[in-house]
Amino acid sequence: MRNSIIAYLFTALALAATSALADGSASAGRKVFKECRSCHSVQEGKYDTFGPNLYQVVGREAGSAPEYNYSPVLKNSNIVWTVVTLDRWLADPQAFLPGSEMEYILESAKDRADVIAYLIAAGKR
Template identity: 40%
Template sequence: MTIKRGHAAAVAFGLVLATACGGASDEPAEAAPTPPAESETPAADTSGADEADTTEAAAPDETADAAPEPASQFAGFPEPYASADYDRGRRVFLQCQSCHTLEEGGAAVLGPNLYGLFSRKVGEGEGFSYSSALQEADFEWTPEQLEQWLENPRSFLPGNNMSFAGVRREDDRHAVIAYVMSQTGYEPS
């Protein structure tokens, strides 16, 4: 197969953009669970069963509309983070992992390591050279501060160097913040 020079450059540029924006990762992407095919769904055994048995078999589906239980990973977190979706938070964090690490003692990449984020003043994490906007800011990171930051980093703190447009969906922000809290030593007060 022959690849034209312009096409190869476009593909390489796309890969660079995807990596910078969290669209590519060294980690393999998790496949979304697929529902079983109709042929795999066990058919109800109706031989000799009366209507009461059929109704009982359908009873578990009635709870599908019930409010989900808060994720045990987020127990003790303030709302709305306590009831956030852990898996969604982990998936949204894939956008962040090309620049940030979460583990204690982890390296700063293009952005600072986030372990201990919620117990430190903005612009003071070890091993990272912060912009003057972050160094001059005067607040401690809280889930609420991170919520505002992730909505639109440029307008939250003008002059910062984070080249990320933000997480637009509120439920995605709640989920990723809860996930970061769960992975970085957050202690509910």
Template identity: 45%
Template sequence: MARPTLLQATLIAAVALAAAAAAARAEGLLPPSAERGAELWAKCRACHTIEKGGRNIVGPNLHGVFGRRAGTAPAYNYSPAMRAANLVWTDETLDKYLAETVDFLPGTKMYGGLAIKQDRLDLIAWLKAAARD
């Protein structure tokens, strides 16, 4: 049997490394990255602000959101579903809401969300730091 050329060996190693990385990612999640969460926030800021005293846009200002009862940010016109929701925003509730927005809270005004768990964890890590008083 002939020995693989350097190019073939490099390609085999690259494929093996990529497969190993994919398998590791499939088995578990990486620690949340607030830096990556800041990049994901770029999509959210089309509808939300985060600065203390920031204005509401399509969605409410998210400053101080953690620990706040859902549907209570000042001067925002929430959907009846959000006003009636009996939940407080925590890592867990925000993760569930972002995962399946409409299923988690039927009647909400927000659409979309983030299907990928790692994206949600990263965004939540960034929000916790950026939305703090």
């Protein structure tokens, strides 16, 4: 009995991990984004934040928001921000692009999927 519960939990966790990317919830992501707001805005034309503006960041080339002085690493990365590259960046910016200047890690895969869904939704206004 105990073993089957453990087996069930492992299966559930594995499924959650693989489907989290596809299943992000924009409304949950809005709450996660509160952690980003100290440095970022998703509002079009709002450039007075510490970090770059994230309006329509999904589909955009990394390091290309106006009015922001990026690190050379991010500026020259030739990365396009997609669901996949954003997930890797948010999981560990320094591992993904060593020498970049974002000091923030979002450990939960679900929080990452949700906040990416929010970034997509916020860019559609």
